[in-house]
Amino acid sequence: MATRQYALTDEQELLRATCRRMAVERAAPRAAEIDATAAYPEDLFQMLREAGLLGLPIPEAYGGAGAGWLSGCIAVEEFARVCYNTAYLLVITWGPLGAILAAGSEEQKQRYLGPLARGDLRGCIAVTEPSGGSDVAGMQTRAERDGDDYVITGRKCFITHAPQADFVLVFAKTDPTRGARGVSGFIVEKPAAGLAVGRPERKMGGRGLPSCEVSFDGVRVPRRALVGREHEGFMAGMVGFNRLRPVIGARGVGLAQGALDYAVAYAKERTAFGQPIAQFQGLRWMVADMAMQIEAARHLVYRAAALADAGAAGRDLAPLASMAKCFATDVAMKVAVDACQILGGYGVLQDFPLERFLRDAKLLQIVEGTNQIQRNIIADAVIGRTGRPAAG
Numbered sequence: 473m474a475t476r477q478y479a480l481t482d483e484q485e486l487l488r489a490t491c492r493r494m495a496v497e498r499a500a501p502r503a504a505e506i507d508a509t510a511a512y513p514e515d516l517f518q519m520l521r522e523a524g525l526l527g528l529p530i531p532e533a534y535g536g537a538g539a540g541w542l543s544g545c546i547a548v549e550e551f552a553r554v555c556y557n558t559a560y561l562l563v564i565t566w567g568p569l570g571a572i573l574a575a576g577s578e579e580q581k582q583r584y585l586g587p588l589a590r591g592d593l594r595g596c597i598a599v600t601e602p603s604g605g606s607d608v609a610g611m612q613t614r615a616e617r618d619g620d621d622y623v624i625t626g627r628k629c630f631i632t633h634a635p636q637a638d639f640v641l642v643f644a645k646t647d648p649t650r651g652a653r654g655v656s657g658f659i660v661e662k663p664a665a666g667l668a669v670g671r672p673e674r675k676m677g678g679r680g681l682p683s684c685e686v687s688f689d690g691v692r693v694p695r696r697a698l699v700g701r702e703h704e705g706f707m708a709g710m711v712g713f714n715r716l717r718p719v720i721g722a723r724g725v726g727l728a729q730g731a732l733d734y735a736v737a738y739a740k741e742r743t744a745f746g747q748p749i750a751q752f753q754g755l756r757w758m759v760a761d762m763a764m765q766i767e768a769a770r771h772l773v774y775r776a777a778a779l780a781d782a783g784a785a786g787r788d789l790a791p792l793a794s795m796a797k798c799f800a801t802d803v804a805m806k807v808a809v810d811a812c813q814i815l816g817g818y819g820v821l822q823d824f825p826l827e828r829f830l831r832d833a834k835l836l837q838i839v840e841g842t843n844q845i846q847r848n849i850i851a852d853a854v855i856g857r858t859g860r861p862a863a864g
């Protein structure tokens with residue numbers, strides 16, 4: 473496993489300060505309302521767009537800031553401290569980036585990455601199907617060659633940003649007999665005949681960005697829509713997931729830090745038995761554990777992101793990226809639970825923010841490969857693969 477270290481630059485510290493100010497002034501006041509109404513935060517998308525943050529990890533050659541994944545993690549962390557959904561807007565923008573960069577044609581990079589960076593185009597990724605999300609290689613959606621075109625048929629579910637997206641990066645079987653080696657990726661631009669987006673699911677968290685079923689009923693795309701070579705989409709998808717996993721971890725770090733900050737401020741004010749509850753050793757040790765876990769998660773996330781920035785890929789990146797995603801999002805869940813506990817009864821009231829943090833944290837352990845799947849990837853790297861089928 474690679475051992476490259478990281479150090480934050482002055483630019484990255486400035487980025488953090490800028491994002492923190494925007495998060496506190498603009499995103500925090502909107503967070504509860506977005507959660508309550510489940511309305512897409514277009515105003516905050518425009519804020520990120522005007523600030524030039526949507527293009528942070530997108531290379532300069534394709535119209536982005538070229539600041540790398542570590543900078544992306546810092547921005548996501550700062551927004552996630554106050555509003556999961558604002559951080560989600562950054563993450564969702566970068567979703568298709570890894571696969572297109574790794575396997576896309578020059579024409580695709582020029583056509584999609586600059587507009588993504590400028591906020592002129594929005595995308596989504598469609599992998600998961602009603603029959604299962606973890607077993608990526610077991611997907612049923614088919615893409616069949618017909619002359620110079622492919623015809624895509626199947627159903628995807630949980631597809632976040634599908635209503636807003638201008639294009640869908642969809643994965644489908646081009647050879648159903650070859651498992652993971654029979655999967656290909658395609659970019660389907662909307663509108664497309666046969667492509668339909670269902671109603672948003674009613675989710676417990678991440679409610680500002682809709683997740684929907686997307687059906688493909690004989691959707692015809694030209695050959696140039698293929699991302700990478702035919703049958704090699706699984707690998708392109710995995711490269712993309714590995715790049716994005718530290719960013720999901722950063723969302724966990726930010727969420728956990730925000731929950732801790734709120735709980736600590738509360739514990740200093742709230743009194744019981746004639747003293748602030750922050751004086752009780754039972755709570756002090758809980759807070760110490762929360763702070764310790766967050767700091768450990770932050771370093772793991774930054775190191776994995778720095779490794780991605782250094783160009784690591786495949787086995788050099790996958791286990792560390794999985795550790796960063798899994799550890800940081802497990803920490804987010806645990807810290808959110810403990811922060812609610814510190815607030816006592818107020819922890820579960822909707823007039824206080826921590827029950828929202830708790831609901832949002834649960835999503836993080838499931839999205840972008842569940843934390844069981846992350847543990848499989850880590851165990852494969854540490855022990856060696858089992859006979860179990862490949863999973864993303």
Ligand SMILES: Cc1cc2nc3c(=O)[nH]c(=O)nc-3n(C[C@H](O)[C@H](O)[C@H](O)COP(=O)(O)OP(=O)(O)OC[C@H]3O[C@@H](n4cnc5c(N)ncnc54)[C@H](O)[C@@H]3O)c2cc1C
Nearest residue numbers: 597598599600604605606630631632683839840841842844
């Ligand atoms: C809010 C939200 C947004 C999402 N957005 C998107 C999106 O934009 N695009 C997209 O394609 N998908 C998206 N997903 C889907 C997500 O990626 C899947 O839910 C996830 O991969 C798990 O798939 P599943 O729900 O079918 O669970 P299953 O794969 O059915 O797994 C069920 C349980 O079994 C466990 N399990 C499965 N296989 C193994 C194994 N080999 N070893 C150990 N445990 C295992 C899982 O960890 C899980 O606990 C989203 C999901 C949510 C909740």
